[in-house]
Amino acid sequence: MRRVRYDSPGGPLFLEEAPVPEPAPGQLLVRCAAIGVTLPVVRKVTEAPEPVPLGGEIAGEVVAVGAGVTRFRPGERVTGLCFGHGYADYACLHEAMASPVPEHASAVDAVALVRSGLVALGALTAARPAPDEAALVTAAASGVGQLAVRLARLRGAGRVVGAVSDPAKADFVRSLGADEVVVYGDENWGEPVDYVLDGVGGDLLGPSVAAPAPGERLVAYGSGGGTVRAYDLLVGAKTVTGFQMARIAREEPETYERWRRELWRLFDEGALRPAVHREFTLAQAGRAHEVIEARGNRGKVVLLP
Structure with a gap:
């Protein structure tokens, strides 16, 4: 699979070939259809003393589950915050951070709406x-x-x-x-x-x-x-x-779920539709980061594997 990485702080983002990861216990393996670019991840590239995995918001189809997963099965669509390598064709997502994506919504809708x-x-x-x-x-x-x-x-x-x-x-x-x-x-x-x-x-x-x-x-x-x-x-x-x-997701899962349902309800009613500034390919991840760094975006910046 393809994955985005960098070798030094602030250093250019580039694509590499990497093995498809195996989901650990409690994790979902997701085939990514959309990836949301966030300011915290952009800042990590320039500020972290050592290169870190490029995580972030992902949405896509579950293709495998790790031991102990009970809420999701392969074939279902999910979105959530990935703490490992998220700028990739496939990424692992903790079950606790995953939310279902309704049939009528796209993966781009999901990464633009849910976490933000x-x-x-x-x-x-x-x-x-x-x-x-x-x-x-x-x-x-x-x-x-x-x-x-x-x-x-x-x-x-x-x-x-x-x-x-x-x-x-x-x-x-x-x-x-x-x-x-x-x-x-x-x-x-x-x-x-x-x-x-x-x-x-x-x-x-x-x-x-x-x-x-x-x-x-x-x-x-x-x-x-x-x-x-x-x-x-x-x-x-x-x-x-x-x-x-993160504290709400970790300590108040009922509140997290209630807010998630409210967001999709407002989306379904047409009252809340997130704006997407632009969609980039994985190979253009560096350009997507430049938009965020320059404060040039009007709405969500999204990567499409």
Whole structure:
């Protein structure tokens, strides 16, 4: 089979031939039909001290199962987060991380909707939104951010603001349902909001903490790190909540499954359709990473084996 790898930090991605893996106990062997490219994986290529397997969101058909697997059988379609080599024709997926894909949905639909949607829905739930509140979503054109904008509106937000890195993304973010679009670096992000969903972190944490009105809140779910000054919270009586999807999947499987069903319900009703920026082949994985690194995507970036 074909697999994407790299030899040194930041080094070019290339295809290699590798044996089809054997599923370990509790794992599914999946023939990948679509692979979602995520910012955390892109960052690992440039930041990890040693080369790591390129994992991520995969969707495809189960072709074999390891010992102890009870929920899935060969021939069924699944999607989930792969922690090993996911940029490949075949990948192993832990049963606990796998979700079924409905017959009417494509593999691209699955990788664009499920994992990104779970993060967006989870972060939004952590914000405890009330009807008619104002929301601000950073990285609003990203795979997660675009769904967070849509979900905030579906959950009854009265005003939705999208924050982006480039004003060229403004029309796209407005098409998702945002009322206003602000650009990182702008001195004025408009009227204060009731809650912020921040998927960027780093230097953007300061403006993100400043955006909520006094007494309101921010949910941080990105992998960009950053520091929040205690004084900024104290003077505005604000709160910051960290959200991590892996913890929900590991410790609250019922919540994970309930959110997954809600996402597919909204998809079936036509209320939530993820945007796909572009589809690349496996051989073009390096180009797909360049799009993410340049913050050029408007929606999900997908690899098609």
